[in-house]
Amino acid sequence: MATPDRPGFALPLLLLAGFRTLIDDLHAELARQGHPDLRPVHGFVLQAVGVPGTTAGELGQRLGVSKQAAGKTVDRLVALGYLERADDPADARRKLVRLTDRGLDGLRRSAAVFDQLRDRWAATLGADRVAALEDDLHAVAQPNVFRLDVPGWFGT
Amino acid sequence: MATPDRPGFALPLLLLAGFRTLIDDLHAELARQGHPDLRPVHGFVLQAVGVPGTTAGELGQRLGVSKQAAGKTVDRLVALGYLERADDPADARRKLVRLTDRGLDGLRRSAAVFDQLRDRWAATLGADRVAALEDDLHAVAQPNVFRLDVPGWFGT
DNA sequence: GTACGATAGTCAACGTGGTTGACCAAATAG
DNA sequence: CTATTTGGTCAACCACGTTGACTATCGTAC
Numbered sequence: 001m002a003t004p005d006r007p008g009f010a011l012p013l014l015l016l017a018g019f020r021t022l023i024d025d026l027h028a029e030l031a032r033q034g035h036p037d038l039r040p041v042h043g044f045v046l047q048a049v050g051v052p053g054t055t056a057g058e059l060g061q062r063l064g065v066s067k068q069a070a071g072k073t074v075d076r077l078v079a080l081g082y083l084e085r086a087d088d089p090a091d092a093r094r095k096l097v098r099l100t101d102r103g104l105d106g107l108r109r110s111a112a113v114f115d116q117l118r119d120r121w122a123a124t125l126g127a128d129r130v131a132a133l134e135d136d137l138h139a140v141a142q143p144n145v146f147r148l149d150v151p152g153w154f155g156t
Numbered sequence: 157m158a159t160p161d162r163p164g165f166a167l168p169l170l171l172l173a174g175f176r177t178l179i180d181d182l183h184a185e186l187a188r189q190g191h192p193d194l195r196p197v198h199g200f201v202l203q204a205v206g207v208p209g210t211t212a213g214e215l216g217q218r219l220g221v222s223k224q225a226a227g228k229t230v231d232r233l234v235a236l237g238y239l240e241r242a243d244d245p246a247d248a249r250r251k252l253v254r255l256t257d258r259g260l261d262g263l264r265r266s267a268a269v270f271d272q273l274r275d276r277w278a279a280t281l282g283a284d285r286v287a288a289l290e291d292d293l294h295a296v297a298q299p300n301v302f303r304l305d306v307p308g309w310f311g312t
Numbered sequence: 313g314t315a316c317g318a319t320a321g322t323c324a325a326c327g328t329g330g331t332t333g334a335c336c337a338a339a340t341a342g
Numbered sequence: 343c344t345a346t347t348t349g350g351t352c353a354a355c356c357a358c359g360t361t362g363a364c365t366a367t368c369g370t371a372c
Contacts, residue, residue, distance in 0.1 A: 008270030009203060011277070012178045014290055017297035019171040024298070026168075041358080047165060057320060069359050071321070076357080093320040093367045114164030121167070125292050133292055134170055136281050141173035142180070197329075213349055225330050227350070232328080249338045249349045 022117055029113045035106050037080055045073055046082065046099065046107040053098035055088075082106055178273055185269045191262050193236055201229055202238060202255065202263040209254035211244075238262055 023040045030038050048054070048062040060070035074097055077083040082103035088094035099107060122130045179196050186194050204210070204218040216226035230253055233239040238259035244250035255263060278286045 007267060008272070008274035009199075009267055011274050011286070011290060012175055012182075012270065013200075014293040014297060015171050015175040015178070018293040019168055019175060021296065021298045022168045022171070039357080043165070044169075055320075056322095065358085066360065067321070068323090068361085072358070091320085091368070095321070111163060111165055114168065116164070118164035118167050121296050124296055129288070129292055130167070132285070133289055134167060136285055136289055137170040137174040140177065140277050140280055141170060142177045195328080211349075212351095221329085222331065223350070224332085224352090228329075247339070247349085251350070 022114070025117055026110060026113050029116075030106070030109060033109050033113075035109065038082075038106055038110075041073065042077060042080075042082065042106075043110045045077060046103055046110065049083065049097055049099055049103070051099065051104070053096050055094050056097060059097060077103070178270070181273055182266060182269050185272075186262070186265060189265050189269075191265065194238075194262055194266075197229065198233060198236075198238065199262075199266045201233060202259055202266065205239065205253055205255055205259075207255065207260070209252050211250050212253060215253060233259070 023043075026043065027038060027040065030036075045059070045063070048059055054062070056071045056074055057067045059074065060067040063070060063073075074083055074085070078085065081100060084098055084100050086096045086098060088096050118130060125133075179199075182199065183194060183196065186192075201215070201219070204215055210218070212227045212230055213223045215230065216223040219226060230239055230241070234241060237256060240254055240256050242252045242254060244252050274286060281289075
């Protein structure tokens with residue numbers, strides 16, 4: 001039950017603050033490691049592209065945005081040198097989107113930093129509570145938000 | 157410790173998914189209750205303006221954005237009928253920003269819906285785990301994100 | 313083998329939310 | 343009274359999203 005000293009709007013605020021804390025820490029660290037131009041969304045995009053690569057349309061589905069929005073995001077990351085486009089030999093309509101070496105480096109460093117940050121939280125809260133937090137969120141979050149149900153997030 | 161099956165980037169993803177789940181549910185319900193044009197940020201802005209009102213500069217500080225950005229957001233909410241500007245009789249430079257009746261209604265309904273959503277989470281997870289989740293996030297989230305330390309969020 | 317519908321991508325116009333820099337008017341400190 | 347600080351606005355710009363229209367290609371059905 002929501003008590004007066006725990007109004008319901010504290011919950012979204014805390015979730016957002018927790019998210020932003022991680023993201024801010026991540027990008028501070030990435031900037032230190034040679035990726036100062038990586039912006040908050042970019043990490044998720046690199047993750048969603050993944051090592052095997054994808055297409056703009058597929059990427060849009062994974063991110064839960066339109067193919068046009070995904071295409072524009074790819075444009076920016078291509079300009080920054082993190083992604084590259086290639087033709088699909090099997091289907092002339094499709095344009096493959098792949099990580100460049102720099103993109104792969106950014107993705108790997110993001111993953112490593114996130115792991116470190118998770119460890120830092122575990123050091124503060126205890127590993128069991130971080131795991132419980134993840135379990136709880138997984139139980140209540142809608143799977144179609146950020147398409148957690150679409151393959152590509154937790155795979156390769 | 158971050159194990160292979162619990163990569164660190166699952167944590168921000170789940171936090172974001174949890175946040176978006178709440179926000180999406182909130183706005184679906186608000187649209188049903190006569191506020192279809194309220195957008196995700198607006199609830200936080202109304203909350204940050206609060207019943208006593210504030211100024212654009214103060215609002216920017218509370219939201220952690222520039223005064224210009226806060227001013228533009230106020231413009232939009234004035235156009236939608238949720239906020240109104242007034243002159244400060246004590247200081248001709250300051251322009252007070254206040255909730256209109258419609259704004260107050262939106263704020264109250266947002267708070268009520270958030271309370272209901274928190275109860276729904278409590279029904280799924282158990283009230284103690286929701287409270288633990290809030291406690292944990294409060295312990296690790298940086299207070300200057302969304303200026304949780306600035307008065308106006310959890311007061312009137 | 314050709315015609316047609318579904319699919320992949322792009323272009324254009326627009327809205328929203330943010331930034332920085334310049335500027336003005338009013339308050340305040342010396 | 344002058345100089346500085348403060349509150350607000352304007353302008354230009356960028357990131358990220360939307361919808362609608364359009365082109366090119368693929369696959370199928372006749």
